[in-house]
Amino acid sequence: MSGFTFTIDGAEISAEEGQTIMEAADAAGVYIPRLCDHEGLRHQGGCRVCTVKANGRSASSCTEPAAPGLAVESETPHINKLRRDLVEMLFHEGNHLCPICEASGNCELQAMAYRLDMTEPTKFPYLEPCRAVDASHPDIALDTNRCISCGRCIRASQDVDGKGIFGYVGRGIHRHVAVNAPALSDTDATVADFAISPEVCPVGCIIRKRQGFERPIGEREFDKAVIGAEIERKRDE
Amino acid sequence: MSELPKARVATTSLAGCFGCHMAILDMDERLIDLMSHVEIDRSPLTDIKRFTRRCDIGIIEGGCCNEENVHVLQDFRKNCDVLIGIGQCAIMGGLPAMRNAIMHSDEPLRECLEEAYITGRNIRNKTHNVPNDPALPLLLDQVYPCSQVVKMDVQIPGCAPEGDLIYDTLAKLLAGRFRGFEPDRVRFD
Known part of the structure; x- marks a missing residue:
């Protein structure tokens, strides 16, 4: 079989x-x-x-x-509602301010909210946590306000780069992605790492310095097409 | 639609930057078409300060950062059938809500005011005080989205929403045909 x-x-x-x-x-x-x-x-x-x-x-x-x-x-309406609620809770769990975020337009979380029609008045409270920015590295900054704990950087660093720069710490709602050192500048992270590449972090947490807002509004990844359109295009072909 | 009585619309800007009102003007010449179906009541556009009578639609820009914002919003809810939040500030607090989570501070509001008026670099504030004139509306502990203060009926996302999206949404609402947004037209920025 x-x-x-x-x-x-x-x-x-x-x-x-x-x-x-x-x-x-x-x-x-x-x-x-x-x-x-x-x-x-x-x-x-x-x-x-x-x-x-x-x-x-x-x-x-x-x-x-x-x-x-x-x-x-x-x-189905039922499953898409579950998905929309999950995405909405991710928005509320961190500090996601799209208008000031350099990932806006290229952000998978935001694009998922568009696709799943997250436009109704919210039912959930905003947790508005106090989270740190780690700007210690000369070329990379981490704005953990935007982290959704997806762990893509952890797997990319461990499995592809063979470095293990990131890891999960804490349990339950306190579980979050952390740097495997006092600060990012204490690690051997470089902008050439797969874990640091723009495609790995779905949000604007891992920032490559001096590259923000490079693409103007209208030319960003999800300005052109709804997230998932690339895969759905295969069906039409 | 032209035979029906004109719908009454009121607008206000709470803790916003008036950018969403500028976006309303971005409807350009379609405003003329819209005005044949709509009469504007209380609004910064007409400079009418109080409701002259009950309105069909209330358009809210901005969230609530002080007690006056809350009173105005409650007044709109009381006097409007359908309340529309327009822009990210009304929807989730927007840029003013950045003061809610100033990092590593137990008193974000105090820290924000002190940096703005006392301790920040390049400040020329001869009084060395945070403004406290009794005429100033009392600031809230946090900036709140409109939906956490009153029931909102529709939200038009964007910072600011495009004039096209505002026009289409209003036109559909007036015709009783509003069923949500197309995913490729939703923007949070």
């Missing part, structure tokens, strides 16, 4: 043995929203934005293996 099919929202999807639901969906041009998953990094299943119902049970599609005959629900 190497190839088989399953369904997402009734549409038949081909999959290979060992693929996750999301990997098979991506290959078929069906976009499932995600924040903590990124191509080239191992799956974590942390943010739960990619939650789907697989045979009626909630599962993170980036970690759940595809199986023959599996019936997956993804783009």
Whole structure:
């Protein structure tokens, strides 16, 4: 059994043995929203934005293996509401001020809020935590007000760069991404690291100094297309 | 639509920069079309300070940073059928809300005022005091989004929202056809 099919929202999807639901969906041009998953990094299943119902049970599609005959629900009002609430809570848990953020327009969190229609008056309180900015490194700054603890930088640094600059500390709501040293300047981080590259941090937490606001409004990544459009285009082709 | 009585619209700017009111003017010549369906009541655009009668739509720019903002917002809620928050300040506090989480401070408001009027570099404040004239509205402990003070019905995101988006939203609301925004037109900046 190497190839088989399953369904997402009734549409038949081909999959290979060992693929996750999301990997098979991506290959078929069906976009499932995600924040903590990124191509080239191992799956974590942390943010739960990619939650789907697989045979009626909630599962993170980036970690759940595809199986023959599996019936997956993804783009339903119920699931999209769960996703929207998760994204909204991420906004409220940190200090996300889009109008002053240099990641605005290239930010996956913001783009996900657009896609999931986060425009209704909010029901959640703003936690407005006091978080530090680490500007110790000559070329890199960390504004942890914007961190959503997706851990993409952790996996990129450990698995791709082989450095382990970032790691999780704390438990529960206090769990957050931290630098594996007193400050970033005490590590061997460089702008050439994959973990520091613009594609890894989905928000504006990892900042490359002297590069802010390079692309004007109208030419930024998500000015041109809704997040996920790249994958959905595959379906049309 | 032209046979119906004109809808009454009121607008106000709370803790905002008036940029969203400028964005309203960005509707350009469509304002003329809109004005055939709309009459503006209390608003900085008409300089009317109090509601002359009940309004169909109230447009709020800015969040609440002082007690006067709260009173105005409550007055709008009382006198308007549909309350629209326009721009990020009304929606989530916006730039003024930066004072809520000034880093490493237990008293962010005090620290903000002291830096602005007493300790900051390049300050020429001969009194060495934070302004405390009784005529000034009392500042709130935090800057609050409108939806945390009164019930808001619709929010138009943006900083500031595009004139096109404001026009389309108002036109749809007036026609009773507003069903939310297209994802590719939503912007938080």
